[in-house]
Amino acid sequence: AQSVTQLGSHVSVSEGALVLLRCNYSSSVPPYLFWYVQYPNQGLQLLLKYTSAATLVKGINGFEAEFKKSETSFHLTKPSAHMSDAAEYFCAVSDPASGGYQKVTFGIGTKLQVIP
Amino acid sequence: KAGVTQTPRYLIKTRGQQVTLSCSPISGHRSVSWYQQTPGQGLQFLFEYFSETQRNKGNFPGRFSGRQFSNSRSEMNVSTLELGDSALYLCASSQQTGEETQYFGPGTRLLVL
Numbered sequence: 001a002q003s004v005t006q007l008g009s010h011v012s013v014s015e016g017a018l019v020l021l022r023c024n025y026s027s028s029v030p031p032y033l034f035w036y037v038q039y040p041n042q043g044l045q046l047l048l049k050y051t052s053a054a055t056l057v058k059g060i061n062g063f064e065a066e067f068k069k070s071e072t073s074f075h076l077t078k079p080s081a082h083m084s085d086a087a088e089y090f091c092a093v094s095d096p097a098s099g100g101y102q103k104v105t106f107g108i109g110t111k112l113q114v115i116p
Numbered sequence: 117k118a119g120v121t122q123t124p125r126y127l128i129k130t131r132g133q134q135v136t137l138s139c140s141p142i143s144g145h146r147s148v149s150w151y152q153q154t155p156g157q158g159l160q161f162l163f164e165y166f167s168e169t170q171r172n173k174g175n176f177p178g179r180f181s182g183r184q185f186s187n188s189r190s191e192m193n194v195s196t197l198e199l200g201d202s203a204l205y206l207c208a209s210s211q212q213t214g215e216e217t218q219y220f221g222p223g224t225r226l227l228v229l
């Protein structure tokens with residue numbers, strides 16, 4: 001069975017500071033990994049995805065994540081936080097061999113607060 | 117292209133009633149998946165439809181059902197509503213089943229009183 005653990009349900013950073021949102025996964029096979037962002041009263045928007053190509057994945061809005069197999073991690077980072085980054089972020093994992101995306105498992109989410 | 121649309125955006129029902137939610141995928145997308153989002157359980161997969169057939173199903177009771185039409189639009193139905201069904205219901209579409217990139221709609225927020 002696959003699972004993801006997001007460390008910290010709430011994270012606060014100052015505007016201009018580094019954003020680091022942590023995600024650890026558990027999967028019996030090399031997984032697909034995703035980060036999504038959800039703004040209030042909106043659906044999820046894909047930030048980036050790892051599908052066994054480059055381990056450092058660049059996404060939209062200046063975010064990137066690095067797949068580290070030895071640490072079973074896929075942490076999301078952004079060098080400089082902007083007020084518009086305030087949202088909830090979800091890490092997700094899927095087993096490519098299971099028929100793909102529809103078997104995706106989401107983390108519980110991390111709410112990012114950006115302090116001016 | 118227009119994004120995924122969901123109607124209605126907000127809904128209030130009472131226990132025991134039934135509800136139908138609608139999702140229109142992005143034009144050309146044939147796969148539609150439904151998710152339930154609650155503060156306690158997070159995002160949970162309900163089911164996926166592709167070419168009018170249910171392809172995958174999550175761990176939800178039979179009160180939750182869905183269907184897909186020939187134009188790929190999908191409906192989700194919940195019968196005999198319970199208080200615990202209060203949630204944000206999200207629909208996501210992709211071009212093909214098993215495709216790793218899904219596009220989510222804004223969701224329907226259901227409140228059961």
